[in-house]
Amino acid sequence: MFEAIGLKKEYKRDGAPFLAVNDVSISIGKGEFICVTGRSGSGKSTLLNILAGMSPPTSGEIVFQGRKYSSLKDRELSAIRGAKIGYIMQGMCVFSNFTVLQNVSMPHFFNKFHSDAEGRARFLLDQLGIERLARQYPPSLSGGEIRRVAIARALFNSPDLLIADEPTSDLDDETTKEIMRVFESIVGQGTSVLMVTHDAGAASFGSRRYVMDSGVLASAEKNQARGKPPVPLI
């Protein structure tokens, strides 16, 4: 369904070239739950942004459902992002000047897939147990509630691939488990999930696990088989 081949992303750091993503290849099948762990600054978020089509790679190719990113215009990539990919960003990734309901239905402004946007948004909020917060503004919500709002928004257009960047950071264990159960449920419905996390407990939910180190992505199992020490998570 989704394949990335030989991705590289180069930046300048102190005037010298610096590879934030170095020759990364990964494929994601339908209904897979893939977790990527790694140190801060290892290039995880950069990789997610490239995979979501928000930042072009310096080299390499991404093929999503048979379409090459390199051949698509911004409008087409945006349409894919709006329709096929749900993206949960790191941190406070909601619009504080809009209500929870408006936040969740915000994708409807860009891609009108549902005739009943409010019904779809309320359904998702109900599924995530925060329907009662529909008219609240994000500053009055807890961290866990905000993550749920972000998840609901990412699911608004029923994406085929859900990309989540540290969805459980700063959350307690119980809330983390709740969020992971939501992801498992999503995966159970056939949506693929690619999650970056620092949390070993959260990473254990993945059906495949990868470790990213200095821009290089490697299978966690392969790392262990080669006798490499596990990469510290924090």
Next chain:
Amino acid sequence: MNAGPCLSFYDIAMSNQRQRPFRSTCLVALAAVLSFMLSGGAILAYGLAEGADNLSKRLGADIMIVPSGYESAVTGILLRSEPSAFYIDPDWIGKISSVDGVSVASPQFLVASLNAGCCSVPVQIVGYDPRTDFVIGPWIGTRAPSSIYGTDIVVGSAITAEVGGKLKFFEREYDVVARLDRTGMGFDATVFMTIDAARRAAGDFVRMGGHSAARADSISSIFVRVSEGRAVEDVMYNIQKKYGFGGSGIALVQTRRFVDSVASGISALIFFIVALESIIWVMAAFVLAIAFSLTVSERQREFGLLRSIGATKTKLAAIVMAESGIVSFYGAIIGTFLAGLTVLPFRIYIASVLKMPYAQAPIDRLALIFLASLLLSFAVGPVASLIPALQAGRSDVCSVIRGGEL
């Protein structure tokens, strides 16, 4: 804002403006000041341009004869509503009428009034000869009497008196029998009566303790129309040849040259106004551009979020432009409304304070001027946000979403 989930461009742009109330208020105020100045300047420039275009046509006479040294005073009366009084010997009417090439010579007698009951500013009293007049008569509207007598007066369009009413000058009542159409000249703040009545008014003035240099039979000026087919310069030469080039005590003012010099001054003033307004517009655009650019820089994460849910670069740019459009729209509305509130009721007063009675834009054109100013003021926002809007679309979300962390 729409409380439901289906957001519009307006909802999103307006919400972002409300989130930064102080900044938004300042930007709206800036746009309002710009709009106010554009409207005010446009009205003044338009009035001036129209005044320059029509001045020659309005004046009617080819040559004006005034006492030597009073050439600028007649300019003040005609253009700036500055009451004045000066006198020449009445024999000059006969002398000028007899010059070859003179078709009509019509005398006037001036009395400078203090504030009258009708007006908040001093008015000029002009005595004219209805039998020979060709300057005042054409401006009297449809209810023009065949002639005026005794205490009849004709008032300029800016004098607040009704036809059929009365006005009092130097403790004598006069009957308002007609009103001039708007001339855009000093005539608008002038009261006209017969020369005899004006001389009597001057006498009243002296009896009340005023000082007047007028003799009982004085006149102040003579308006001359040359015979058809005769060159004005030739007729002026004839007058000067017959009565001497110097020492006669009179000065000849050629209307066209006088108008040309005024028109030239007006053109320079209009150029200055337009240049000033252009500079103000560009400066406002720069200030707004800086403000929007800063805003876009601090909202990179928000734009990254919007991109992540399917926003194209074009839509991000459109959101930024919609926000700037809202700022300039409200600013333009407020500024134009305030300009209207200021200009409409006080336009005659403002023109008189500026000593430019001809700078009053006709009321039927004000709507057009306000609309043009509104559009220009509104345009400044979207124009100023063009580059910031492109910045919003161009931002590399990779580096901004995580605040620099890779």
